[in-house]
Amino acid sequence: KQEVTQIPAALSVPEGENLVLNCSFTDSAIYNLQWFRQDPGKGLTSLLLIQSSQREQTSGRLNASLDKSSGRSTLYIAASQPGDSATYLCAVSEPKGGGQNFVFGPGTRLSVLP
């Protein structure tokens, strides 16, 4: 059974710092890995999707890497801003029946202090 973990559970950094969030998964038979952002009381917003054949994806100040063989992904946030404060979740997509199943990690709660 696929399991996804995230380290750390919470992180507090001063504005301007670069930071790394970690995601680990147990089964490498995945379609893709996604990083999401969740603001309090809101749904999840997809930030980056890395296909299983890719190594990394970049969007603005965000860079996500994927090492499928070791079951790891990292989300790198450059020059953090208070607006980056949110919970970040990773999810892996794996085959299920006629579609796909997304298995989520518990999230990392990020606070960026002004």
Place this chain on the structure above:
Amino acid sequence: NAGVTQTPKFRILKIGQSMTLQCAQDMNHNYMYWYRQDPGMGLKLIYYSVGAGITDKGEVPNGYNVSRSTTEDFPLRLELAAPSQTSVYFCASSYSDSYDSPLHFGNGTRLTVT
């Protein structure tokens, strides 16, 4: 550009009552999902659908039912509500099961059963 729309946003039920959580998407997505999110536990898949008329159980289906009569709508029915069903419920959709198809989420329904 509505995306995935969930109603209601909040609901309080008494034990034994029933209700339907509504979910609609306007992106012509084939795949739709219902998740529940409990504090510190990540998201758990309740039911999913790969197209109109086709539904299947996820990880935690007990106490719930779904239907998919149209591509746009995917309601979740709670029968005989129990305190264990207190949670935040998210509906999501994706275009396909391909390697580059991200998940799109609604803003959730916060349900309390007392």
